[in-house]
Amino acid sequence: MLDINKRIELINTLLEQDTEQSLTYAALECRLTLEYLCYERFKLYFSYLSQNDLENWQPKHIIKQISDQINDDVSKEFSISVSAEKINGRTPKAKEEFESIEYTSLGTQSELKLNRLHSLWHGLSGVALHIPVPSISSGNINIYGEKERIRKKVVDVISFLSGIKGNLLMGGSFGEDYSFNCYACSTKIKRPVESLLDTTVLSCINPKCKESYVIKKDKNDDFEVIRSIIKFSCPGCNQDLEVPLRYFQDLLFDQTLNIRCGKCDMLSEVVMRPLMKSTEASVPSR
Ligand SMILES: [Zn+2]
Numbered sequence: 137m138l139d140i141n142k143r144i145e146l147i148n149t150l151l152e153q154d155t156e157q158s159l160t161y162a163a164l165e166c167r168l169t170l171e172y173l174c175y176e177r178f179k180l181y182f183s184y185l186s187q188n189d190l191e192n193w194q195p196k197h198i199i200k201q202i203s204d205q206i207n208d209d210v211s212k213e214f215s216i217s218v219s220a221e222k223i224n225g226r227t228p229k230a231k232e233e234f235e236s237i238e239y240t241s242l243g244t245q246s247e248l249k250l251n252r253l254h255s256l257w258h259g260l261s262g263v264a265l266h267i268p269v270p271s272i273s274s275g276n277i278n279i280y281g282e283k284e285r286i287r288k289k290v291v292d293v294i295s296f297l298s299g300i301k302g303n304l305l306m307g308g309s310f311g312e313d314y315s316f317n318c319y320a321c322s323t324k325i326k327r328p329v330e331s332l333l334d335t336t337v338l339s340c341i342n343p344k345c346k347e348s349y350v351i352k353k354d355k356n357d358d359f360e361v362i363r364s365i366i367k368f369s370c371p372g373c374n375q376d377l378e379v380p381l382r383y384f385q386d387l388l389f390d391q392t393l394n395i396r397c398g399k400c401d402m403l404s405e406v407v408m409r410p411l412m413k414s415t416e417a418s419v420p421s422r
C-alpha cells in the first residue's frame with residue numbers, strides 16, 4: 137500500500153525549491169501518485185477483471201468500472217473488524233446479537249473521491265505537463281507552465297492526499313462468486329453472482345490468452361457459459377477450426393490470419409474484408 141505521507145513529503149520538498157523545474161516535477165509526482173492510488177486498488181481485482189475488458193485506461197474510469205461491474209466497495213470508506221469468539225456455525229440473527237460480540241479492528245479503507253481525483257489529475261497536465269499547441273495569438277512558446285498556477289494545483293493535490301487516512305485496502309467481494317475455468321488456459325474466471333446481467337461478455341484474465349466468453353443467465357438464475365469463437369471448416373479435411381473471436385478484433389482491413397489445422401496440418405488464411413449483404417427491398421403497402 138502506498139505510503140502517502142512519504143509522497144507528500146517528497147512533493148513538499150519540490151514545492152520548497154520553488155523553481156519552474158521543481159514545480160513541474162512536483163506536478164508529475166502528484167499525477168503519478170494519483171494514478172498509483174487507483175491502480176493499487178485495481179490490482180486487488182485482477183482476478184475479476186481482464187485488462188482486455190477495461191473500457192477506458194484512465195485511472196478514475198478503471199475504478200468506476202470495478203465499482204459498476206464487480207464491487208462498489210472499491211472506492212468507499214469502511215472499517216473491518218473480526219471477532220475471535222466462536223459462534224459454532226450459528227449465525228447471529230439480529231443486529232443487537234452482532235453488536236454484542238467482541239471485535240478486534242483490522243483497519244479502515246479510505247474513500248477515494250473519484251471525481252475530485254480525476255479533476256486534479258486532469259488539471260495537473262493542463263497547467264504543467266504539456267506545452268499548449270501554439271496559435272496565432274499565443275505569443276512565445278514556453279517550456280514550463282506558469283509557476284503560480286502549477287503551485288496552486290500541487291497544493292490542491294497535497295490537500296487531497298492529506299485527507300486519505302486509510303490503513304487497509306480490500307479487494308474481491310463478500311457475496312457468492314460464479315466461476316469457471318478458461319477453455320484454453322484453465323485460468324479461473326469469476327464474477328460476483330449479483331453483478332451478472334442476463335448477458336455478460338468477459339475475457340479470460342490471463343493476459344496471454346485470447347479467449348472470451350458470454351455468460352447467459354436464464355429464468356431460474358442458472359448460468360450458461362458460451363465460448364466466443366468463429367468456426368471455419370478446414371478445406372483439407374473438413375475438421376472444425378475454432379478461432380477465438382478476440383483474434384479478429386485486432387485485425388485491420390485486408391490483414392490476414394493464418395490458421396493451421398491440428399488434424400491435417402493444412403494452412404488456411406482468413407482475410408479481413410467488408411462483406412456486403414442485401415435484403416429484399418420492402419414494397420410499401422397501399
Ligand atoms: Zn484463458
Ligand SMILES: [Zn+2]
Pocket residue numbers: 370371372373374375397398399400401402
Ligand atoms: Zn484439416
